[in-house]
Amino acid sequence: MFRPPSEGRSLIIQVTLGCSWNKCSFCEMYTSKHFTVRKQEDVFQDIEAFKPWADQITKVFLADGDPLVLSNKKLMPILEKINATFPNLRRISTYASPSNINRKSDEDLKELQDAGLQLLYVGIESGDDATLEAIQKGETFESTVTGINKAQRVGMDTSVMIITGVGGRYHTEQHAVRSAEVLNAIQPKFASTLVLTAHKGLEHYKSRFKGEFIELNLTEQLDEMKRFMEKVELKNTIFRSDHASNRLVLKGVLGKDKERFLAQIEQAIQDPYGKTRQVYGGY
Numbered sequence: 001m002f003r004p005p006s007e008g009r010s011l012i013i014q015v016t017l018g019c020s021w022n023k024c025s026f027c028e029m030y031t032s033k034h035f036t037v038r039k040q041e042d043v044f045q046d047i048e049a050f051k052p053w054a055d056q057i058t059k060v061f062l063a064d065g066d067p068l069v070l071s072n073k074k075l076m077p078i079l080e081k082i083n084a085t086f087p088n089l090r091r092i093s094t095y096a097s098p099s100n101i102n103r104k105s106d107e108d109l110k111e112l113q114d115a116g117l118q119l120l121y122v123g124i125e126s127g128d129d130a131t132l133e134a135i136q137k138g139e140t141f142e143s144t145v146t147g148i149n150k151a152q153r154v155g156m157d158t159s160v161m162i163i164t165g166v167g168g169r170y171h172t173e174q175h176a177v178r179s180a181e182v183l184n185a186i187q188p189k190f191a192s193t194l195v196l197t198a199h200k201g202l203e204h205y206k207s208r209f210k211g212e213f214i215e216l217n218l219t220e221q222l223d224e225m226k227r228f229m230e231k232v233e234l235k236n237t238i239f240r241s242d243h244a245s246n247r248l249v250l251k252g253v254l255g256k257d258k259e260r261f262l263a264q265i266e267q268a269i270q271d272p273y274g275k276t277r278q279v280y281g282g283y
Contacts, residue, residue: 003061004121004159005243007093010059011086013046014038015078019065021097025135025208026125026166026196037070043078047085057086062094068120069100072108079115093119098139098147110154119157122148127182128174131167134210141182148186159190162228165221166196169214176224180231187235191254193228194243195221218247222269229261247272 003012018033050057060082067075083089094117101109101120122144126132129140148158160183167175183191196215198205206213216224225241225248234254239261241250248268250261 001063002065003063004093004095006159007059007061010061010093011050011057012061012063013043013078013082014063015043015067015070015075015094016064020069020100021066021138023136023138024125025205025210026163026198033064035065037074040074040077044081047078047081051085054086055088058088058090060086060089060092062092062117065095066097066100067094068096068104072104072111075112075117076115079112079117083116089116091118092116093121096120096122096151098122098124098144101147101151102143106150106154109151109156113155117156119159120148120151122158122160124160124179124182125163125166126171126175127162127178127180128167128171129178131171131175131178134171134213135166136208136210141178144182145185148188152186152188157189158186159192160186160188162191162193164193164195164224164228165216168209168212169216169220170212172216172220172224173227176227177231180228180233183237184231184233188237190238190240191234192239192243193225193241193246195245195247197245218272219269222248222265222272226262226265226269229258229265232258234258 001012001014003010016035016037018035020035022035062078079092082092124144125135125137127141127144132139148160152158162179162183202215232254237254239250239252239254239257241248248265250264252261
């Protein structure tokens with residue numbers, strides 16, 4: 001079972017098993033699962049099981065990879081059951097893909113938002129179309145912007161993620177620039193970056209990557225992050241690069257902390273294996 005770090009204290013209700021897309025070259029989260037929609041009675045039983053702790057539950061996360069692929073006809077009874085069971089509930093959240101957001105009407109999204117689905121976690125990964133094609137994401141710059149803005153218009157918050165180094169050396173420039181531009185176009189409430197990690201080894205990742213891939217070294221990763229940060233023009237987005245894969249930890253709000261972030265990145269570039277370790281605790 002997988003969930004975002006910020007949902008560590010949430011009740012996780014498994015609505016689906018696996019991911020409805022499950023083709024991304026970088027992702028091994030759901031490769032051992034065949035995508036399945038769980039029966040409503042089984043989901044209801046899971047919710048009922050937590051009745052003894054109902055007053056303590058304030059956040060619920062719907063798993064697995066993208067429950068938003070389901071119709072409102074299937075989602076709404078689950079949301080209604082969650083709301084009826086947990087009186088102190090503050091929000092419901094889930095992973096979502098831009099394509100599945102786009103498949104829903106504004107009315108469908110508003111109905112879900114009214115029922116408590118307040119936060120969508122969206123793995124953007126990159127804003128560059130060539131990089132997205134290479135990693136088999138199944139999205140484009142346009143589908144990402146359209147989907148996320150559609151959700152935000154009805155009042156949903158979004159938490160989005162970019163993967164440093166996901167395109168390798170040949171895509172690094174456009175990946176950095178277009179990833180900044182996609183964030184500028186959506187102005188998410190939360191944004192984060194992590195660094196590509198080949199969980200089954202680099203050769204396995206290369207076998208799933210469409211094109212030639214050369215892994216970035218640490219200095220090149222920091223250079224890519226600098227280009228990304230230079231192009232970002234966000235107004236009030238809570239930003240984090242504090243995943244276990246990040247060598248340089250950045251925490252703050254964009255844009256007020258942009259210059260501080262750039263100074264930290266520049267210092268790390270100048271001394272990637274020395275002072276960075278002591279000053280920023282990123283290792």
